[in-house]
Amino acid sequence: MTTKLLSEIKNNLSAMAIASAVFIVFFVMFEVLISAESAKADAKLRVAASHYVATLKSKVDRELNTLLFVSNGLSSYLTIYHHELDHQRVQNVLADLYTRTNNVRNLAIAVGYTITYMYPIQSNEKAIGVDYRNLPQQWPKVKEAIDRHQGVLTGPLDLVQGGRGLIYRYPVYIDQKYWGLLSTVINSDAFFDSAFRPLLNDEFDFAIRDQHGKAVYGDSDLFHRQGAIISTSDFPDAAWEWVVLQKTEKAPQLIVIARLMGIVIAVLLSALVYFLLRERKMLTALAMHDSLTGLANRRLLDFRLEQALAHAKRFKRNLAILFVDIDHFKKLNDTYGHDVGDALLKVIATRLKSAIRDVDTVSRISGDEFVIVLDELNDINDANVVAGKIIHLFKEQAEVLGERVPMSVSIGVASFGQDGEETTKRLLKKADIALYEAKGAGRNQFRVFTEVEQKSLFDS
Template identity: 45%
Template sequence: MITISNRIKLNFKWHGAAFITAVLVFILLSFLIESQHQKYKAEEALKTSIYANLLWTKVDRELNSLLFISNGLTSYITVYQSELDPDKLKLILKDLWQHSMNVRNLGIAVGYELTYVYPETNNRAVIGKDFRNIPDQWPKVKQAIDTRQGVLDGPVDLIQGGQGIIYRYPIFIDGEYWGIVSTVIDTDRFLKAAFKNTPNKHEFAIRTADTGKVFFGDAKLFADDSTYKQASMVPNGKWEWAIKNHTPSFTNQIVTYQIISIIVSLISGFLAYYLYKDRYRLSEDAMLDSLTNLPNRRLLKDRMEIAFNTAKRFQKMMAIMAIDIDYFKHINDSYGHDFGDEVLKAVALSIKSALRDTDTVSRVGGDEFIVVLTEVSSLQNITAIATKLKSEFAEPIAILEKEITVHLSMGISIYTPDKAATLKQIAKEADIALYQSKAKGRNTFTIFEQS
């Protein structure tokens, strides 16, 4: 018999099992999601790295084609310097400029003064300028001279207006500084040409490493921790890239997966709750009589052993009561087995309601019932319980719209601390007392007495 307190404990146990199941499922799914997340992040980083290298390859190819102009012009001047005149230099500059789509203008400084510029249109303002007097440009010019190597500068604000990337290459003749060649690259046209036919699944920005000035893309990308960042070397300098992949990926969908994992965890918890509950019901069904829902022989045996061992250990009384329904065969024969089943259920309910929560009533077969009485303090206490049971059936009971008189025969065996008896003996004594009640004419109870 499941008491209210036991039912509360069981519900708490089922809910606890459901909660633990839900938590474990959530932890497992979270681990799997995070594992996949890390895997996709690595794959995404690899794809972005490949894309970054593709971008740089395009920029580097376009840049080298432009830098070749300065290097070639420098070599030409170094070799043929003694044969050059202003008109010849201007023709060379014109020819080189016309074959370079992304070059804004070319310039040659003799010493530190910008002497030749092509085209002169819109660029006359720079002719005659001394680099040493141009604070924004002099450091890179000086670096090129000091290192005797080409230096990429900018984008910088140009004296003649606008912006451009300037490649400076110094000219040394017989070991002595002669001048410097400047190739001013149109930044917008250069980058558009470099990134032509490039897949637009990524957003990216470029800045110079020394100044941090962003000259392409959104500067916010450099502050975004989720962007891929890479540095590329340019002549005597460095450009930094920030690239963000905008294609749908696992990372973009991780919130959705987390919501799904929560839903799956909750469903798992609910399933666990009902599975544990059904499992308990199945185990409970294995312990209960299918007709009356009372404990069957299997559960009765456990209850009897617990009651007997407890009484023996704590020096207390306990009793076993064997009960039969009087003339039950006659009821079955007269009204049918279905009616008889209803009688059994009604009798079981009446016996159960007359007992205490600490007592156990079991149907052990046919019309036979066994009651285990615990926490009894005296013979009078046991007699009072038996009398109450008898009085429960003093009036006819209604079964399927019929009134029928039902009586019980009862046999009682009592265990006392001073009694040297086994549980089996006590159960047998209850059966003997039951037969004595039947011999007396039924509808009574008999307490076993040792003869």
């Protein structure tokens, strides 16, 4: 009885903690009504402010992504035609891109470190021919973009041609050698005004500053006001801080409630929260995890694999799938019995989890079939190392329910490289094909899906 109670407490510790917190909150609320109402109003304000600033951030991110996408298209054009650039043709391309954007002051191309092409030229003449290395205030960020091979957003800052603006710089590398730099200069005041105009309201003031404390938008004094809610956001190497402040404080409504009623309500609410959280945890575990081994089930695998593949495509990362099958598991089940078979599956699950990282996923998708998702691999061949490690782990017999059971596994490996196009269904099928190759070669080994199997994949 004591062991069962301890197990119940351990499994539902978080639910009990939340329920206890609910009880304390409501007990204090009814004991000290004014303090509780003040805390409630403050919590409501923070939720509203957080939602508001999230909306603002989302709007800015969308607007910036729309503008900065221009650099990707222009980079592709220069990569293809850099040997035969015609000045007028480049100007026409810049002009066409410029007409498709809003709040952009100019687009510029630097060949090497010198600004060579600019559109529009009018009011930007002073910038043409400027060598970035001669601009002490701008050169560090330019060098950072070149060294890191990625775009960098900076500003607002003073422009060579006059005025202020945000600048997104995107380095162009051809055959892995630095060729030049693309710059999109954004009219910061017009950009923020058009982004925020539909979102301004009578409830909140807000402002933005950069990592050096310089104002990006709005009144930076808001950061020092009492009650200010500050959050951060990152956009291509430009870390911004946001502050939201309620314009007028709203006094909480005071409610007089008897102490006894307050205690009863606090107890009932805390009990309700506890049972709801406990049931929710149980339902979530049943819906997303295998009831025998506790591993992810097919539903959770599909979800995580979709996320991992989308992440790999977006950020050019490596991803691999390991399709693991227990050799002759049916024979083991028939020989030692289903109780031993179930216990053996738990041992198998433990060994598989010991062979992977916390960021990876191991799932059981059928009786003796497991799928492992290896996410964010530094090298695509790391998947082979993991597969070899798993093969080695299963050389040792498992001792379950007084029986020593020999076992081995066969593994099919399918990888997604940084430049590939893939779907989760095709990736799983590739791993499945490689698995059958491993089985056909005598089991107790792994095989990697190669282009040789492509025909069998598409014909099936």
